[in-house]
Amino acid sequence: MKNLIWSTGHELILADIVEARNCEVSDSRGNKYIDMESGVWCTSVGHCNPRINSVMITQLKKVIHTGFNYCNPVVQTAARKVLEITDFPDGKCEFLCSGSEAVEYCVRVAKAIKPDAMVLTFSDSYFGAYGEASRQDSKEWYRYNWQDCTCDPVGEGCCGECRGFSKIPFDKIGIFLFEPGSSSGLVKFPPEKLIKSISNKIRENNGLIIVNEVTTGAGRTGKWFGFQHYGLRPDMVAMGKGIGNGYPVSVAAISGKAADLLENHHFHYSQSHQNDAMGATVVSEVIDTIIDENLVERSRQLGEKIMSRLNRMKKPGSILKETRGRGLMIAIEFTGKAELVQKELIKRGFIVAKRSGHEVLRIDPALTIKENDIDAFIHSLDEIITNISMT
Numbered sequence: 001m002k003n004l005i006w007s008t009g010h011e012l013i014l015a016d017i018v019e020a021r022n023c024e025v026s027d028s029r030g031n032k033y034i035d036m037e038s039g040v041w042c043t044s045v046g047h048c049n050p051r052i053n054s055v056m057i058t059q060l061k062k063v064i065h066t067g068f069n070y071c072n073p074v075v076q077t078a079a080r081k082v083l084e085i086t087d088f089p090d091g092k093c094e095f096l097c098s099g100s101e102a103v104e105y106c107v108r109v110a111k112a113i114k115p116d117a118m119v120l121t122f123s124d125s126y127f128g129a130y131g132e133a134s135r136q137d138s139k140e141w142y143r144y145n146w147q148d149c150t151c152d153p154v155g156e157g158c159c160g161e162c163r164g165f166s167k168i169p170f171d172k173i174g175i176f177l178f179e180p181g182s183s184s185g186l187v188k189f190p191p192e193k194l195i196k197s198i199s200n201k202i203r204e205n206n207g208l209i210i211v212n213e214v215t216t217g218a219g220r221t222g223k224w225f226g227f228q229h230y231g232l233r234p235d236m237v238a239m240g241k242g243i244g245n246g247y248p249v250s251v252a253a254i255s256g257k258a259a260d261l262l263e264n265h266h267f268h269y270s271q272s273h274q275n276d277a278m279g280a281t282v283v284s285e286v287i288d289t290i291i292d293e294n295l296v297e298r299s300r301q302l303g304e305k306i307m308s309r310l311n312r313m314k315k316p317g318s319i320l321k322e323t324r325g326r327g328l329m330i331a332i333e334f335t336g337k338a339e340l341v342q343k344e345l346i347k348r349g350f351i352v353a354k355r356s357g358h359e360v361l362r363i364d365p366a367l368t369i370k371e372n373d374i375d376a377f378i379h380s381l382d383e384i385i386t387n388i389s390m391t
Helices: 050-060 071-084 099-113 190-202 226-230 256-263 277-292 295-311 336-346 371-390
Strands: 017-021 024-027 032-035 090-097 120-121 139-143 173-179 208-212 238-239 249-256 321-328 329-334 360-363
Touching: 024 238, 050 277, 050 321, 071 249, 071 277, 090 099, 090 277, 099 173, 099 238, 099 249, 099 256, 173 190, 190 208, 190 226, 226 277, 249 256, 256 321, 295 321, 295 329, 295 371, 329 336, 336 360, 336 371
Parallel strands: 120 139, 120 173, 173 208, 208 238
Antiparallel strands: 017 024, 024 032, 090 249, 238 249, 321 329, 329 360
16 A cells, blocks of 8 residues: 555554455455444445445446536435435435535535624534635634533533533524534534523524534434434534445535525535436435335444443443443543554454544444344453453
């Protein structure tokens, strides 16, 4: 890999993975590993899913890319399915290329509707690698640290009653961009009371709510979307990663109300791969697969099973500090030696990623993972933690 720029911030450990099926990946020597993070949390219905591959091959023989002046009917079909799962019956969609782009697109739509409004977000959120959502200029964005406040007596984060919350300039804020739980990969969930307090403030000012579901969407948290754990009704939802099962497609879904408001403003956004037939085909089939195989509920059930077993590993003297999760989005935090745990897991055939700068391993397997693979992973992790804790 001497000619490859590897700028992800993660160590390249396995450089010759040549085949993948569901959660199992193989290298050129035939060694097999269970991918406990579904690529970069992307393959929600498993690597090389036969259903997804089949519709891609069919579409490949028809048309994969369209233009500025023509479209393919599959895009409308996919849009209708997206609007059903987001509960935007009168809404509209734009199909794009990445989660970062979907978030950026939603921010630009919101700014077109409310050009003078500041954007409120949380300081531990990650919205992508480029654009305004990445820069978060302090003149136009207000970043609030919900975990550093004085109204939190039990360590669950701000509930909207502290001095820090009272300093948020809601008179200037008209947009709330919410990431419901990924917390830059650390899996931390803002309290429901806080989100309701912010939502009420935003609605009082006729503001807009955008939800970044790039990581938490497509059934990952045991519901279709992370915002559904909060009883929230957003105006826009940005989707990526899991909605394309690894294919580079994303979706910006906009409610009917927001779409109507946008009609009254000049809005232009143009790039070479908008509303492409292949991306829409993939999104359509991913949604159908998740519904047909009841994978949202499966995610919830498997997540509860994993969390229960992880919590039983917490013992005096253990390096296991804390576990956090919803559905199949789980973080395991250690007092130290997380990298050693990661390397030992890989030796035993399980791929996990360590969060850069943190003693945290992130677990995000495909919603289609086999239960015996989960059992084997938990057994190996328990042995590794016990052995390291005793040294």
